[in-house]
Amino acid sequence: MNKIYQVNNLSEDYIINNYLRKLNFNKINTFNFENDASYIFLKNKKVVITTDSISQDIDFFRGDSPKSIASKITTINLSDLSAMGVMPNAYLLNLFLPNYINHNWLSVFTNELLKIQKKYNFYLLGGDLSKSNKLILSSTFLGLSKTDNILSQNSISLNNDIWVTGNLGDSLIGLQLLKKKISIKDIKMKEYFINKYYYPQPCMIGSKISKYASAVTDISDGFIGDLKKMLNNKYGAKLYIKNFPTSSNLKKIFQSKVIENKYILNSGDNYDLIVISSSKHRKKISNLAKKNNVKISLVGKIIQNPQIVDDSNNSLNIPQKFDHFR
């Protein structure tokens, strides 16, 4: 931690001492944030590293709850680690803070981080603070591989199963509600979708299933977009459209025709996992998911022809996805 500055009359030292220090769990390798850097020490282990950023007006709105922002910056990175088959160990945080950031914001934000850190057992290793006209957060996460069996995306084979965890589309509906592009009268249902948008949860089953998987990725840009990246023009996919998992609330939305269900295949901000695996592991994966309380659905299989088709072999004409940038 090493840049002197003030934001909203809060000095860097003040922010570190009052809000960030508690996040290092007193690990000696963080040097209590007093050195130019920190370190990790790992005996013959692979360290998986990922980095992701979120920005005001792109990934969240100005005025969004700091709780939601803490949830987003961690989920976006945690789900990347899960996709690589590892659990988190530590992270670094680069905060670009505008003047509207105050004590209350920092307190709620760091308490939410603390909660998430305790849930998944990782600590803050270091970071950097800067002034900015917009709120931007950048974070680098380190995960440990227990098995040394780190997943790569290019071990897919013909006839592999395609799975997806959780439910698709809820977060997209939440965003469309906030942007007033759609409306729902039922207040409880409205809140359900908006919460799914504000508080994405990472699906941390990756480390449990990695040894049975050919490839895993987290859905950040929509199911179709991320599946296409996995296929890498080498294979295609046949999708079992009726198997795509949706919440009971989303099913009601479809019935009342608030939105067409084909949009769901491209909805991002979700962070569930796409898992591709040999059909011989079908039972194993299904059981592991059940054991870990994770919903998982078999939604397709790998085919030779490098395109994406539905159950009747019709090429899927997916509408343009919603703009990632507001």
Next chain:
Amino acid sequence: MNKIYQVNNLSEDYIINNYLRKLNFNKINTFNFENDASYIFLKNKKVVITTDSISQDIDFFRGDSPKSIASKITTINLSDLSAMGVMPNAYLLNLFLPNYINHNWLSVFTNELLKIQKKYNFYLLGGDLSKSNKLILSSTFLGLSKTDNILSQNSISLNNDIWVTGNLGDSLIGLQLLKKKISIKDIKMKEYFINKYYYPQPCMIGSKISKYASAVTDISDGFIGDLKKMLNNKYGAKLYIKNFPTSSNLKKIFQSKVIENKYILNSGDNYDLIVISSSKHRKKISNLAKKNNVKISLVGKIIQNPQIVDDSNNSLNIPQKFDHFR
């Protein structure tokens, strides 16, 4: 690398394929930037980690050469690694790109990164691309400790020597010239100082001298400010004012009274090292510096009384430092 976006009609894939891919030196652990994360594998070694960011209108001007920006984002992190006694191994890069970024900018920027990577032997491990209204760069560097002797700032003892590498103040003069707060007629001299501001160089002698040092830090916020952080209110320092290293050009500036020399003690954007070490290693440190072509000057010693005094024991009344933010 995993965010789909466009800036100035350049897609993420295009930027990765055309400009960033060359920076990974074909290391298999980067997965050719096709996975959700990358990894490092180290046998029983400590990995030193640091992260730092630079922002348009704070750390550089809009329109500054991409060469200069590449030099700054690497130097600020490399000198942190050097201060911890290690050499770089790999880095991650988070780029927040405004619409004025074009092919030429990306080409010059990444070619300069390539040059710096080859010079110090490190590669790009991964990163993240986002849109932004201002250019912001955030980077996380990983360094390897050969000796397992990672430096902490709190092993300072009474009567330790205080050293500083390089020359102080040149970069500050360059910035003051650019801000038109001072003026120099001699065009060559003006260029000299401005180049020192635009192209800071890390002093990478840290890994060579770490086993003889009690504490090392890089000067980012000015000599006095960073020394104070090292002393941490536990010790003081007596400074040998006449020993402070300045370039021959800076000496000329002092003579013509363009600026008072006391400002130099607080000039930042420098990235030379402050080294504190036992006086029994004085010869060793001086020889190692010479052998590695690094200028090093003995500028003070650690005293009990926790304040900073000059040769005649007068407390140093340093003027307010220049504002870090433009």
